[in-house]
Amino acid sequence: MRFELDVSLEKPTETIDLTFLKKLFLNHKSYEVLRHKLNNYLLLQSSGEDFKIRIHEDGRIYVKIDSDIKDSSKKVLLKDMFQKLKDFLKETHLSNHHILKNEINFSFYGPTAHSVFWEKYNELNQLGDEALITYDLRTYAEDNDSIYVKLASANQMNI
Amino acid sequence: MSGNIKQTRESKENSPRVHTEMEIKGSNPKLSGDFGEKSGVSSEYGYYYQKLIAAYYLIVQEAREIEYEADGEDVTIINEAPNRDSIEYIQVKYMEAGSFSFTKFTTDVFPQFWDAFIKALEKDSSKAIYCSLVSNVAWGKDLKLFMDRCFKLQKSGLSLHDFDRSLTILRRYPSMKSGRNPEDFRRFIWGLNTITSFSPDYVRDKILKYISECGISEPHSKLALIINHISEVGQGRITRRQIEDLIHSNLTLAKSRLDKPIYSSAQISNILEGLNKANSNYGTRKKIPDTEDIIRSMTSPIEKASMVFINSLEEKGKTSDIRGECIEACDIIKSDAQKAKEHAIAIADLKCKLWMHQIKYTQRIKSMQTTYINFGEDK
Numbered sequence: 001m002r003f004e005l006d007v008s009l010e011k012p013t014e015t016i017d018l019t020f021l022k023k024l025f026l027n028h029k030s031y032e033v034l035r036h037k038l039n040n041y042l043l044l045q046s047s048g049e050d051f052k053i054r055i056h057e058d059g060r061i062y063v064k065i066d067s068d069i070k071d072s073s074k075k076v077l078l079k080d081m082f083q084k085l086k087d088f089l090k091e092t093h094l095s096n097h098h099i100l101k102n103e104i105n106f107s108f109y110g111p112t113a114h115s116v117f118w119e120k121y122n123e124l125n126q127l128g129d130e131a132l133i134t135y136d137l138r139t140y141a142e143d144n145d146s147i148y149v150k151l152a153s154a155n156q157m158n159i
Numbered sequence: 160m161s162g163n164i165k166q167t168r169e170s171k172e173n174s175p176r177v178h179t180e181m182e183i184k185g186s187n188p189k190l191s192g193d194f195g196e197k198s199g200v201s202s203e204y205g206y207y208y209q210k211l212i213a214a215y216y217l218i219v220q221e222a223r224e225i226e227y228e229a230d231g232e233d234v235t236i237i238n239e240a241p242n243r244d245s246i247e248y249i250q251v252k253y254m255e256a257g258s259f260s261f262t263k264f265t266t267d268v269f270p271q272f273w274d275a276f277i278k279a280l281e282k283d284s285s286k287a288i289y290c291s292l293v294s295n296v297a298w299g300k301d302l303k304l305f306m307d308r309c310f311k312l313q314k315s316g317l318s319l320h321d322f323d324r325s326l327t328i329l330r331r332y333p334s335m336k337s338g339r340n341p342e343d344f345r346r347f348i349w350g351l352n353t354i355t356s357f358s359p360d361y362v363r364d365k366i367l368k369y370i371s372e373c374g375i376s377e378p379h380s381k382l383a384l385i386i387n388h389i390s391e392v393g394q395g396r397i398t399r400r401q402i403e404d405l406i407h408s409n410l411t412l413a414k415s416r417l418d419k420p421i422y423s424s425a426q427i428s429n430i431l432e433g434l435n436k437a438n439s440n441y442g443t444r445k446k447i448p449d450t451e452d453i454i455r456s457m458t459s460p461i462e463k464a465s466m467v468f469i470n471s472l473e474e475k476g477k478t479s480d481i482r483g484e485c486i487e488a489c490d491i492i493k494s495d496a497q498k499a500k501e502h503a504i505a506i507a508d509l510k511c512k513l514w515m516h517q518i519k520y521t522q523r524i525k526s527m528q529t530t531y532i533n534f535g536e537d538k
Contacts, residue, residue: 012515012518012519012522013447013518037529037530037533038533039529040526040529040530040533041530056526058522058525058526112244112245114245114287115244115245115285115286115287116244117287118284118285118286118287118346119285136318136319136320137318137319138316138317138318139312139313139314139316139349140314140315140316141313141314142314144245150316
């Protein structure tokens, strides 16, 4: 199963300086630079953990985790993923320079994607209550092996 | 005759074999009117359709095992997938003619689906639970609207609020929801699927095609054997393995069918060009619209026209015989001007929102192209 959380910048024309971030994370105690694709993305590994963070120049930020462990969905907590995002934003001061769009998106990939969605339904709503206050939950499920969940609000995200 | 098929799926971790649970339920033909009251020929065809659908799920949908109990002319199939951690209840409805109405759905289909759904939910709330209606006929207008909204709720980001709002025109919809836990009801409609206009000929062709693609000869006679076997079982478990033993062949698709295609450079270039074209048609490179400027451009001609028309009419209306009409006309023009301004503001807002989606659409396309083209290059 793969779990992804993604957020993006409110202004679509704003960009994130990946070269600056790459310099910040070289020899960093908490993150390892796995890959940098010029004008595209920077991929980081959270040291000693299973989380990866991918930052796109066009303003998207992904927190993702792959898990093959039995009952992995029960071990992966969405709030932990959200906390990882908050820690990263604090570390990079990105939230000082940019405003995030008031939505949080989750994607679940794997043969149990739809059942994971229902397992995590309450967690999703708890996260929405905490971060967005009032929001709509929408799903985009193209097939049985993946589902994309959008928590979107009219209010500023509480991050 | 009624039909119950149970198909049990166990986790691969617990058992080396995967079993699939399918339940076909039927009702007393004296109570149902779909084809039981018609001629013997059409009844027979209805029963045949049920078995065909059961064979379809066993063969084409690759369900591993079903438990079948024939009991009436309406059929429900339960398809439980262990690795997918999901369960699907399928009702099969054959009709001689006409279309399937929303009223018929709420009276003949929904109650059974709801009972099955609630039982499954109570047994294991972590499963994804689907209810699928299969029929050879098309949906009536109201049922089509309902099913279309259910589809969009799951797959196209329709919000629950918009779902409810769009169905207020369906007289029977409130009674479906009435007295039911809102969260459970939401989960139920999220999992509602349909296969419509699934004609017997089409189903048969799909089964025959699958059997042929397994490299099995005489697919027609093999299918006849399978249908006959389902009839003979009457009540009990039918496995895909049993079907394979019956036809003395493995239902394994030929390797070539399973292989992923390999694309040439020319094909990749075409795909990239296709993305460029889509971006050109639907994306944008323009700057964010200036909403104030748009509103101004749209409302200033209206304000000017409103002022000029009203002044002119008041001048003409000074004579007493058309004074009444003058007052009315001025009121209309003022009201129209106000509403036009309201729409101008909405249009400007929508143009801005459209731009946001267009720019993001463009960005996603660029990201796909860049990621593919620059793959493997060291930076």
